[in-house]
Amino acid sequence: MNKFFHSVSLIEELCSGCINCIKRCPTQAIRVRHGKACITKEFCIDCGECVRTCQNHAKVINRDFIKCLNDFEYTVALPAPSLYSQFNNINNITDINAILTAILMLGFDDVYEVAAGAEVVTAATKDYVNDHKEQWPIVSTACPSVVRLIRVRFPNLIDHLLPLHPPVEIAAAAARKRAMEKTGLSSEKIGIIFISPCSSKVAYIKEPLGMEKSSIDRAIGITDIYPLILAHLQEASLSPLDLAIAGRVGIGWGRSSGEALALETDEYLSADGIENVVHVLEDLEDEKFGDLRFIELDACSGGCVGGVLTVENPFIAKTKLKKLKEALPKRHTEEHREMSYDDLYWKVDVVYEPVFQLGDNFIESVALMNQVNNIYEKFPKLDCGICGAPTCKALAEDIVKGNANENQCIHILKQQIHEISQDATTFANDSAINNTNTPDYIARLKKYINQIAMLDNDLNREE
Template sequence: MDKFYHSVRLDADLCMGCINCIKRCPTQAIRVRNGKAQINSKFCIDCGECIRVCPHHAKHATYDKLDVLKQYEYTVALPAPSLYSQFNNLDDVNIVLNALLMMGFHDVFEVSAAAELVSEATREYLSENPDRLPAISTACPSVVRLIRVRFPNLIPNLLPLNPPVEVAAILAAEKAMKETGLPREKIGIIFISPCPSKVTYVKSPLGTDHSEVDRVLAIKDVYPQLLSCMKAVGDDPPEIGTSGKIGISWGRSGGEASGLFTEEYLAADGIENVIRVLEDMEDQKFTNLKFVELNACNGGCVGGVLTVENPYVAEVKLKRLRKYMPVARSHIDGDAEELVKWTKDVQYEPVFNLGNTMMESFARLNQVERLCKKLPGLDCGSCGAPTCKALAEDIVRGEAVESDCVYYLRENLHKLSEEVSILADDIAAGNAEGYEMLKVMTEYIQRISDEMSLLDSRDEKEKEKE
């Protein structure tokens, strides 16, 4: 299994070489080389920010299409809590659940019901492990992957519990096999996801060796067909929902923490805010916290790039929907207690290290600092890297050269022109020794001038495209 599998992909044919993505990527995983963006698979955490900001739609998420329902004899839908927030005037989740059955699913298992089990297990974990507080939620795969590669000191603080989608998949598969008598391979457990991060989790899970989710559909693909089925369901559908306020609340930022019945928590959403919180946690700036809920998307899961509704409007809809629901309807029994827990620890992946050893890393870090002093420090992105420091690191890794910096190139060209002028004066005064050097430097300047012409030509083409 590829530990750096990614559901966020690049369509090079659509990429115009702009720098929107490199400036927004939270882990600086993207570079623009030869007029096209490139994604470093080791740095990427599948947060979907590049999909959100790309004006040319060159970034996209890979997921399954609706025809996967035909590949199984029996299919179970796992609707994310954020799915309910996509519809106007929805006051009963059973309308959505019955519409999923009308779409062709044989059964439905709410992820929000599994979320209530995880909330109950989290409350127990917080009371039994005071030495590992604050615990960091592991519901958002992008956050877990971010901590795995960038914040190794916080790995012990990760909540060692499966995300609700995994718990739901395990329970749904067990229920389907028991009720149908079919072998596991003929049953399709299909998650309806708000974001590409969950797709990556299914293909390459953390905390477990294998995910019980078989396929992942996007909310935006399911939405049109589901909407028409909801109209056919009517206003008084059969009640098949098994979750309450706690489970439904997981779809928005702060919803998971609200189910822990404590005020000693912090909730942050948006990947840039998440990084700020993690940096402060590493510096031990937070005290008296029991739990930290972090969501890579603005607003929480309702802000995923595979949804259709504005995240802040969706959050309001979710709050209104849960208003008259019971607090919780699902509780852990003896069988469910173990399946909630991780079966495999998350390991640190030192992908950002500059060297293979500590001494090599320190030596290269010194090189980076020296290069940063030579570079202009404008962080313009013209070189294809998001910052001057990122370019310096690329140069040290052997992935870029100093002349990739336009300003550095122009400054050197100016200095060389002055030196050539001085040499020309020497030759005119009768100093024949400078002739050969003048010839060499003239050829060098010509090469730089050619490179500058190419850069100017590229800039003009980009302006014409804009």
């Protein structure tokens, strides 16, 4: 079963079989089996935590590179707001224009800021939140990993999702329209290329929310394009083109709380970092929050500036973006504000995907869950991860699914070895004073040999 497209994948030969990634994955999508990590694709939400955690660089993000410009006759770059925070001494619109000019020097024909799309979405969100009090608190859908997390783990919260396309999609649609009008080329000859800070937005392009097909054609990571821009930045700074169209409202989206603050309300909650996001969603599902209008959730610490495809320390990047935002006008231009609200809303419903469901129906699921609980009670509940599963409960579920066995728990294995050792010692003592050639002796000896062989088998299967 593979319900989603994934940008994160594993290079098996680089994996050392450590358990760092299984402890960090928010959806318990990773196991270590036969000395190598493996990703359960239907559980993965492409948050990139395993990429960030892996010291062996065995987890990678499948993305495009600058050579993808050759796939189209005309290309438009979509820089994320977080891109600006990766450079030093970026303090005003002129400095932003220098970055955008440097992007054109790489071979792009045009550039369109994602921050401009964020300003359009901000205006639409304000109206939607005010008009839909029955959905309060309304949860942002700007982070694809958060939306996918809700779809697979928190089905009761789907009705709280903001049914608007994210800023990158709005910017892509506007950029394509402008390019077609400017060049007279057909849509398929124009390449809209997103400069992405994270893995989840790379995955989003292949499987967008609320629509059949994204307006974005390719995605290049900030980490890949940053040195190329840097090489041209000094020259671009000498005579920057007037390319910037967004102000502080849109650029503020690059850091945590930026989206919520743009709504100009105090009745909001903002959380960043995938572990914190999970805690907020659990409490929201338990209805622990009071009168909130809006909830902004970012899978990456610090917001998009903390994306796994960025280069700057996220805390420094947040400070840079805050300083830049304060120096900008609220909106730089109004040319991107003409999009109809009808173009912003989902056209395809976002639905629950029960990937964690054990059985095919309720009765079967309950029966299997009882089996899980019975097996779980045998375990020490230490969640040590040595078995290759992130928790004892996860190992119990794997056993019920037929993907593991109890002896993968080192504590159970040690107990079995201890019991065999005690029994064998007693048998050896008895044999010393009794006739060792009896059928009973031979039978018991074979029993111990078989038990030891089975334990050795279990150990070898995991090595």
